[in-house]
Amino acid sequence: MTQAPTPTADTVRRLVGSLLGGSTRPDVRPVAAGTGPATWWVGDRHVxxxxxxxxxxxxxxxxxxxxxxxxxxxxxAVPTSVAHGEWAPGLTYTLDAKVPGGSGEDHDVSALGEADLAALLTAVREVPVRQAETLGVPRSAPRSLEA
Structure with a gap:
């Protein structure tokens, strides 16, 4: 297996520039510091x-x-992919429109955030199991939230 390339700011700028067009160089920065950043802020509208x-x-x-x-x-709201494809052979990317709010790593979750999470989990439960299985989501027995 070959070593995956390490994405750099220049790599990300070229990719995003080809996706969004325009003559300006997009402002990109890694979401978190690390040896191989895989998530990047792209301006204030995309991830x-x-x-x-x-x-x-x-x-x-x-x-x-x-x-x-x-x-x-x-x-x-859940993220919407503006574009997706491969950034290197066999390695995918998704450029998503940023949803309002901030990262749970940076902010305490409010009561409103907890209510949104409960609504999200309740709605996911409404998805027909057969449709989820066609996507490769494994079938498993329901688990007790209390446990």
Whole structure:
């Protein structure tokens, strides 16, 4: 297996520039510091997520399909992919429109945030199991939230 390239700000700028067009160089910065940043802020309107390996690419493809499946059942905003594809051979990306709010890592979750999360989980439960299975979501017995 070959080593995946490490994304740099220049790599991200070129990719985002080709996706969004325009003659300006987009403002990009990693969401979190680390050895191989996989999530980047793109200006104040987008988030770019790069799959660092093939397993992550499979999960990312499934996530995009799952988002579209659950969106009609959700009373809260979920990210919408503006563009997606491969940023390196076999490695996927998704450029998402940023949803309002901030990262749970940066902010305490408010009562409103807890209510949104409860609504999200309730809505996900409404998705027909057979539709979720076609996306590769494994079937498992329900678990008790209390446990």
């Amino acid at each position: 770019l997520r790069l799959a660092p390996d093939r397993d992550a690419a499979v999960r990312q493809r499934r996530e995009l399909r799952l988002r579209e499946l659950v969106r009609p059942y959700l009373p809260v």
